[in-house]
Amino acid sequence: MxxxxxxxxxxxxxxxxxxxxxxxxxxxxVRRGERYLFEGLDLELGPHQLxxxxxxxxxxxxxxxxxxxxxxxxTSGLVxxxxxxxxRLALEQRGEIAYRGHLDGLKKDLTVLENLRFHAAIWGMxxxxxxLMNALGLNGxxxxxxxxxxxxxxxxxxxxxxxxxxxxxxxxxxxxTNLDSDGRETIVGWIGAHLGRGGTAVVATHQPDELKQRxxxxxxx
Amino acid sequence: xxxxVTIVLRDxxxxxxxxxxxxxxxxxxxxxxxxxxxxxxxxxxxMREVGAGxxxxxxxxxxxxxxxxxxxxxxxxxxxxxxxLSPVPLGVTVLAKIAAHWLITILPLFALVPVLALSYSMPxxxxxxxxxxxxxxxxxxxxxxxxxxxxTVGLHRGGAxxxxxxxxxxxxxxxxxxxxxxxxxxDEPTAGPLYLLAALAAFTLALGPVAIAAALRVGIE
Amino acid sequence: MRxxxxxxxxxxxxxxxxxxxxxAPWLGAVSxxxxxxxxxxxxxxxxxxxxxxxxxRILFIHPQIAxxxxxxxxxxxxxxxxxxxxxxxxxxxxxxxxxxxxxxxTACALATGSLxxxxxxxxxxQWTDPRIMSETLLLFLFLGYLALRAAFEDRDKADRVSAxxxxxxxxxxxxxxxxxxxxNSLHQGPSIMKLDKPSISPExxxxxxxxxxxxxxxxxxxxxxxxxxxxxxxxxxSRWIRQLVEGTRG
Numbered sequence: 001m002x003x004x005x006x007x008x009x010x011x012x013x014x015x016x017x018x019x020x021x022x023x024x025x026x027x028x029x030v031r032r033g034e035r036y037l038f039e040g041l042d043l044e045l046g047p048h049q050l051x052x053x054x055x056x057x058x059x060x061x062x063x064x065x066x067x068x069x070x071x072x073x074x075t076s077g078l079v080x081x082x083x084x085x086x087x088r089l090a091l092e093q094r095g096e097i098a099y100r101g102h103l104d105g106l107k108k109d110l111t112v113l114e115n116l117r118f119h120a121a122i123w124g125m126x127x128x129x130x131x132l133m134n135a136l137g138l139n140g141x142x143x144x145x146x147x148x149x150x151x152x153x154x155x156x157x158x159x160x161x162x163x164x165x166x167x168x169x170x171x172x173x174x175x176x177t178n179l180d181s182d183g184r185e186t187i188v189g190w191i192g193a194h195l196g197r198g199g200t201a202v203v204a205t206h207q208p209d210e211l212k213q214r215x216x217x218x219x220x221x
Numbered sequence: 222x223x224x225x226v227t228i229v230l231r232d233x234x235x236x237x238x239x240x241x242x243x244x245x246x247x248x249x250x251x252x253x254x255x256x257x258x259x260x261x262x263x264x265x266x267x268m269r270e271v272g273a274g275x276x277x278x279x280x281x282x283x284x285x286x287x288x289x290x291x292x293x294x295x296x297x298x299x300x301x302x303x304x305x306l307s308p309v310p311l312g313v314t315v316l317a318k319i320a321a322h323w324l325i326t327i328l329p330l331f332a333l334v335p336v337l338a339l340s341y342s343m344p345x346x347x348x349x350x351x352x353x354x355x356x357x358x359x360x361x362x363x364x365x366x367x368x369x370x371x372x373t374v375g376l377h378r379g380g381a382x383x384x385x386x387x388x389x390x391x392x393x394x395x396x397x398x399x400x401x402x403x404x405x406x407x408d409e410p411t412a413g414p415l416y417l418l419a420a421l422a423a424f425t426l427a428l429g430p431v432a433i434a435a436a437l438r439v440g441i442e
Numbered sequence: 443m444r445x446x447x448x449x450x451x452x453x454x455x456x457x458x459x460x461x462x463x464x465x466a467p468w469l470g471a472v473s474x475x476x477x478x479x480x481x482x483x484x485x486x487x488x489x490x491x492x493x494x495x496x497x498x499r500i501l502f503i504h505p506q507i508a509x510x511x512x513x514x515x516x517x518x519x520x521x522x523x524x525x526x527x528x529x530x531x532x533x534x535x536x537x538x539x540x541x542x543x544x545x546x547x548t549a550c551a552l553a554t555g556s557l558x559x560x561x562x563x564x565x566x567x568q569w570t571d572p573r574i575m576s577e578t579l580l581l582f583l584f585l586g587y588l589a590l591r592a593a594f595e596d597r598d599k600a601d602r603v604s605a606x607x608x609x610x611x612x613x614x615x616x617x618x619x620x621x622x623x624x625x626n627s628l629h630q631g632p633s634i635m636k637l638d639k640p641s642i643s644p645e646x647x648x649x650x651x652x653x654x655x656x657x658x659x660x661x662x663x664x665x666x667x668x669x670x671x672x673x674x675x676x677x678x679x680s681r682w683i684r685q686l687v688e689g690t691r692g
Contacts, residue, residue: 033596071302072442087438095308103299109238121227122307372603376593385589386607389582390614393621432610439602
């Protein structure tokens with residue numbers, strides 16, 4: 001397991017702005033059952049920074065992302081988001097972490113629009129849902145129950161909810177699976193925009209090339 | 222308050238679309254209360270004596286049936302972890318889901334109780350006490366069964382074990398509830414057990430969600 | 443605030459394994475002696491009761507076993523709670539070791555209680571007796587804990603989930619106990635039931651207390667032995683266990 005920095009193709013100012021480290025993992029080890037998935041992992045990410053997690057299937061990418069999001073417990077070590085453990089965030093910090101994993105997080109018996117409306121209400125965002133669905137090509141299926149959508153449409157609907165929260169940390173587990181090239185382009189653009197706004201992101205992917213850009217921290221499991 | 226209502230409405234909407242699932246516990250309630258006289262062949266007087274107990278046990282068992290999968294569908298499609306990451310405290314989410322389930326599966330019981338009570342030769346004067354007792358006891362019951370559901374949410378075949386976990390905890394409810402109904406049947410003052418039921422309800426509604434949230438966090442890993 | 447050294451040692455599996463190994467045989471020996479003394483005194487030497495004659499002698503066994511069963515649950519719940527809050531693996535090991543012992547004691551309490559019931563009430567089982575009901579529900583609580591543990595494959599998850607159950611149960615035990623007593627006091631009516639233990643005359647008190655001490659030590663002896671087994675199970679991949687095994691082999 002190796003943590004390194006992707007050499008920048010163009011000298012950039014982002015590296016100089018690393019004073020505020022927001023996501024910190026120190027000596028993180030996770031054991032599931034009898035074997036250790038990874039041991040002694042250190043990671044530090046600040047605003048505008050992207051952590052790219054690569055590795056073979058079963059190497060622990062999903063587990064690492066879930067531990068960083070506060071959805072799983074580490075065997076030893078420390079994870080902090082802005083000073084608090086991600087599963088025990090302070091009241092004003094709640095909602096700062098967004099996680100999209102293999103599960104969509106959508107209710108299959110509700111329509112796309114109903115799911116998006118619910119998400120917006122829970123996360124307290126007022127957005128133009130029509131424009132959002134348009135951006136991902138979901139306008140045609142707005143009133144279709146999620147159960148009847150294709151895998152790609154479900155994935156797009158699930159990623160649409162990213163725009164419905166004001167999260168500062170995006171943790172995405174293979175977000176571009178099941179997406180066609182248009183969808184992939186949109187998501188990569190969103191991640192870039194999120195980083196540009198000062199957000200932080202951790203993305204697990206089998207195709208690191210489309211996301212390798214300035215300020216990327218590579219985590220190999 | 223608003224997120225609470227949003228979640229309740231969402232669960233209600235889903236339940237309406239899957240109304241056959243919501244009807245199961247009610248059917249079960251009717252079947253169980255019908256089977257007892259078949260098995261016991263009691264006289265009218267005996268019916269009156271056992272009526273309260275039978276109705277309470279049936280209500281308990283149908284609650285178990287209704288609530289043991291309370292968190293399973295949300296855990297399976299990933300919406301539970303989304304709610305855990307949202308700004309809404311997990312305790313509020315839990316209470317909202319329990320409230321929605323109570324409205325869907327327990328409230329209709331109240332419509333069935335008079336019919337069944339009369340079939341057990343219980344006088345109409347006993348009904349107000351029975352309603353009161355059920356109204357006070359069913360929230361506690363829902364919280365306890367939800368705790369069982371939360372403890373087993375990580376298991377695939379968790380259903381059978383929820384009964385074993387929950388039934389010892391519900392013994393006081395059963396005792397006070399049947400006692401209150403019996404007293405009401407004989408026109409004696411029922412304030413004692415009703416106050417105790419109210420106290421249990423206050424206690425479990427206040428502390429239950431804490432334990433349920435803790436169990437969910439472990440189960441979701 | 444610097445914690446004393448023994449505090450850190452308590453969290454170290456090799457230390458506790460060794461400590462338990464040294465202490466347990468003594469506990470076992472003392473409890474055996476006390477059991478022998480108390481049994482002889484209570485079953486042979488003490489005079490018969492005025493009302494229950496010889497049948498009362500179970501007074502020297504049954505209440506002690508019942509008391510230990512409740513204590514076992516409290517030990518299990520407190521240990522599980524400590525493990526959950528402070529993430530101490532050894533505390534979980536104590537809870538896991540205590541559970542089957544507590545369940546067995548509870549079953550024995552029910553068995554000895556029904557043996558007592560036969561000559562005094564005329565029946566082995568009396569549904570409306572508060573103590574039988576409380577003890578039965580306690581048995582279900584133990585079985586629920588064991589069943590929940592067994593249902594999880596990941597030991598860490600099993601530890602934490604069952605800890606939540608154990609703590610909720612321990613809060614519920616007094617509630618169950620008082621509600622059943624209250625319920626029974628309504629059902630008792632005019633009939634006189636011999637549920638209360640006979641008033642203890644001074645001659646009966648020493649063996650009674652000796653047996654309390656005996657069964658308590660017996661519980662802790664069994665607990666320490668079970669704990670050692672649990673520690674080996676959990677730590678079987680660690681170096682100190684391997685050294686231990688090689689040491690005995692070599």
